Amino acid sequence: xxxxxxxxxxxxxxxxxxxxxxxxxxxxxxxxxxxxxxxxxxxxxxxxxxxxxxxxxxxxxxxxxxxxxxxxxxxxxxxxxxxxxxxxxxxxxxxxxxxxxxxxxxxxxxxxxxxxxxxxxxxxxxxxxxxxxxxxxxxxxxxxxxxxxxxxxxxxxxxxxxxxxxxxxxxxxxxxxxxxxxxxxxxxxxxxxxxxxxxxxxxxxxxxxxxxxxxxxxxxxxxxxxxxxxxxxxxxxxxxxxxxxxxxxxxxxxxxxxxxxxxxxxxxxxxxxxxxxxxxxxxxxxxxxxxxxxxxxxxxxxxxxxxxxxxxxxxxxxxxxxxxxxxxxxxxxxxxxxxxxxxxxxxxxxxxxxxxxxxxxxxxxxxxxxxxxxxxxxxxxxxxxxxxxxxxxxxxxxxxxxxxxxxxxxxxxxxxxxxxxxxxxxxxxxxxxxxxxxxxxxxxxxxxxxxxxxxxxxxxxxxxxxxxxxxxxxxxxxxxxxxxxxxxxxxxxxx
Amino acid sequence: xxxxxxxxxxxxxxxxxxxxxxxxxxxxxxxxxxxxxxxxxxxxxxxxxxxxxxxxxxxxxxxxxxxxxxxxxxxxxxxxxxxxxxxxxxxxxxxxxxxxxxxxxxxxxxxxxxxxxxxxxxxxxxxxxxxxxxxxxxxxxxxxxxxxxxxxxxxxxxxxxxxxxxxxxxxxxxxxxxxxxxxxxxxxxxxxxxxxxxxxxxxxxxxxxxxxxxxxxxxxxxxxxx
Numbered sequence: 001x002x003x004x005x006x007x008x009x010x011x012x013x014x015x016x017x018x019x020x021x022x023x024x025x026x027x028x029x030x031x032x033x034x035x036x037x038x039x040x041x042x043x044x045x046x047x048x049x050x051x052x053x054x055x056x057x058x059x060x061x062x063x064x065x066x067x068x069x070x071x072x073x074x075x076x077x078x079x080x081x082x083x084x085x086x087x088x089x090x091x092x093x094x095x096x097x098x099x100x101x102x103x104x105x106x107x108x109x110x111x112x113x114x115x116x117x118x119x120x121x122x123x124x125x126x127x128x129x130x131x132x133x134x135x136x137x138x139x140x141x142x143x144x145x146x147x148x149x150x151x152x153x154x155x156x157x158x159x160x161x162x163x164x165x166x167x168x169x170x171x172x173x174x175x176x177x178x179x180x181x182x183x184x185x186x187x188x189x190x191x192x193x194x195x196x197x198x199x200x201x202x203x204x205x206x207x208x209x210x211x212x213x214x215x216x217x218x219x220x221x222x223x224x225x226x227x228x229x230x231x232x233x234x235x236x237x238x239x240x241x242x243x244x245x246x247x248x249x250x251x252x253x254x255x256x257x258x259x260x261x262x263x264x265x266x267x268x269x270x271x272x273x274x275x276x277x278x279x280x281x282x283x284x285x286x287x288x289x290x291x292x293x294x295x296x297x298x299x300x301x302x303x304x305x306x307x308x309x310x311x312x313x314x315x316x317x318x319x320x321x322x323x324x325x326x327x328x329x330x331x332x333x334x335x336x337x338x339x340x341x342x343x344x345x346x347x348x349x350x351x352x353x354x355x356x357x358x359x360x361x362x363x364x365x366x367x368x369x370x371x372x373x374x375x376x377x378x379x380x381x382x383x384x385x386x387x388x389x390x391x392x393x394x395x396x397x398x399x400x401x402x403x404x405x406x407x408x409x410x411x412x413x414x415x416x417x418x419x420x421x422x423x424x425x426x427x428x429x430x431x432x433x434x435x436x437x438x439x440x441x442x443x444x445x446x447x448x449x450x451x452x453x454x455x456x457x458x459x460x461x462x463x464x465x466x467x468x469x470x471x472x473x474x475x476x477x478x479x480x481x482x483x484x485x486x487x488x489x490x491x492x493x494x495x
Numbered sequence: 496x497x498x499x500x501x502x503x504x505x506x507x508x509x510x511x512x513x514x515x516x517x518x519x520x521x522x523x524x525x526x527x528x529x530x531x532x533x534x535x536x537x538x539x540x541x542x543x544x545x546x547x548x549x550x551x552x553x554x555x556x557x558x559x560x561x562x563x564x565x566x567x568x569x570x571x572x573x574x575x576x577x578x579x580x581x582x583x584x585x586x587x588x589x590x591x592x593x594x595x596x597x598x599x600x601x602x603x604x605x606x607x608x609x610x611x612x613x614x615x616x617x618x619x620x621x622x623x624x625x626x627x628x629x630x631x632x633x634x635x636x637x638x639x640x641x642x643x644x645x646x647x648x649x650x651x652x653x654x655x656x657x658x659x660x661x662x663x664x665x666x667x668x669x670x671x672x673x674x675x676x677x678x679x680x681x682x683x684x685x686x687x688x689x690x691x692x693x694x695x696x697x698x699x700x701x702x703x704x705x706x707x708x709x710x711x712x713x714x715x716x717x718x719x720x721x
Contacts, residue, residue: 133682
């Protein structure tokens with residue numbers, strides 16, 4: 001019974017915040033709900049590790065290792081961001097970003113503390129839906145719940161970003177819906193032809209080899225375009241930098257990590273079905289192409305980027321590409337690399353967003369030119385962590401993204417994909433140069449006359465806590481978590 | 496002969512209505528008045544509901560009746576009302592300004608229909624026990640889908656893009672109904688819920704874009720680059 005409680009917890013917090021009158025009540029509701037959700041996600045992980053997979057209400061809800069991992073990552077990010085948001089939004093209110101008067105700022109708080117839990121609820125449903133159709137509904141719901149987070153500050157540019165996000169996302173997801181219809185068509189004549197169970201994951205997975213190959217090919221293309229849009233794979237990535245740079249930072253951090261994981265999760269489910277039906281060659285090649293394209297496209301944008309929040313967005317496009325490529329390579333090693341990468345990327349990228357948020361809030365700008373360097377002298381903790389997280393995300397050892405990227409490269413090389421591997425390394429070098437150059441310039445540099453600013457409670461403590469996690473996972477991964485990641489990789493390869 | 500119980504007549508009826516769905520889709524490409532476009536969309540959605548209803552009746556699949564009823568209620572009545580009220584609120588009754596002119600747009604739609612027939616042909620397997628009426632209706636569904644895409648690209652105004660997105664969804668609904676006699680009910684309900692929320696969300700966005708840009712021309716939304 002943990003599964004529905006996990007869905008209900010953030011949902012209840014969202015409803016409560018919509019009705020609450022004071023900021024304090026909303027903050028408490030959010031913090032409590034996300035803490036509870038984190039514990040529940042741990043509970044699901046434990047249950048899955050003990051019993052294999054959990055299914056509830058006739059397969060309406062279903063969790064295996066992969067769903068448990070995605071749930072756990074979503075729950076962790078949303079907990080950290082909930083703590084961060086308390087400090088971030090209070091700082092916003094203090095500095096007058098909400099327009100000053102009291103009712104206006106309460107309505108801003110209400111908007112954030114209502115929409116974020118609903119957004120997280122839909123992400124949990126993505127991972128826990130036992131039915132590919134319900135999974136689609138949940139992914140569409142993530143877009144709908146987060147559109148007004150993108151318009152949060154009500155600027156003209158926020159509207160533009162939200163419009164792009166909603167329209168590109170809407171068109172993309174309509175393709176994914178078509179893909180889902182086709183997958184249902186490919187299997188509806190065998191799956192015991194019970195119309196209720198026809199899209200249920202265990203049923204589809206069991207019969208995957210008998211699914212009609214021609215239909216599954218088309219279904220996969222549609223799902224790749226659709227969920228690829230949501231994951232921000234090139235060339236459907238154009239909404240991403242806009243949405244990430246307009247949304248309030250804690251929401252952007254959730255968008256760029258947990259929601260990316262959810263979109264990839266949808267893609268992985270379709271990949272599993274298709275590779276069993278038509279062989280791994282066809283979906284693998286397509287994923288390789290889209291993955292490499294995403295990595296390649298993000299390189300020039302990272303190199304010449306003027307805005308550090310957009311820099312992070314292009315970085316996320318690059319990492320979506322890396323994960324798509326890892327999925328495309330196939331095989332046990334690449335799947336393990338994919339799952340490790342998903343975990344590590346979630347930690348490092350959300351940390352980067354939090355750092356970028358601190359810098360943005362302090363300097364009131366997200367342009368490199370206007371900050372003029374020297375962040376580490378003014379807000380030392382943020383500056384140091386920003387640099388460290390940047391080194392981690394570009395894959396510098398000893399940080400753990402080096403391990404996962406190395407595994408992926410190793411697997412790709414082992415599979416004889418020499419050209420893609422070479423391109424992977426080339427693009428990785430480009431991203432490395434761009435990111436380190438820009439963030440290095442931002443963080444380091446001459447000391448300014450400005451005095452050192454003290455830590456902001458909630459906001460900075462959550463960032464430091466997450467930084468500690470990043471350092472710890474570089475050297476040590478808890479045994480059960482590693483087991484969960486292995487199990488998730490096994491789900492992908494069908495072991 | 497009892498037409499109400501003759502499945503062959505049912506097939507023909509469905510195919511005929513599907514053809515009208517396509518005709519309405521192409522009419523929307525050609526029609527330049529916004530309000531008329533919304534009404535054409537309502538008519539198309541009504542026909543979709545009728546198709547779902549006929550399939551439910553002739554194939555004795557009562558669960559599709561629910562989907563049929565929801566389609567008519569939601570897409571043929573509720574969504575058009577919401578959209579027309581929005582048109583009143585933001586006070587724009589003038590024309591849709593497509594990028595390509597009407598004759599060229601209709602030619603392209605014709606070409607897309609041809610493509611859809613070729614695609615539809617390639618994965619139609621009657622021997623696999625699929626719906627017997629999948630043949631023509633599937634091609635129509637793909638055409639509606641592709642033309643919806645084209646409409647989205649071809650239009651500049653925010654509200655007209657929303658309409659194009661909705662017709663695209665209609666194409667998928669048609670595919671789902673005639674390929675597999677509808678999706679599982681729970682999925683169907685979820686999709687309806689999403690469509691409703693999406694229309695509300697996009698409606699609010701359109702309204703706010705209109706307010707802060709003094710225009711609904713989304714080609715003016717180009718401050719964010721690089």
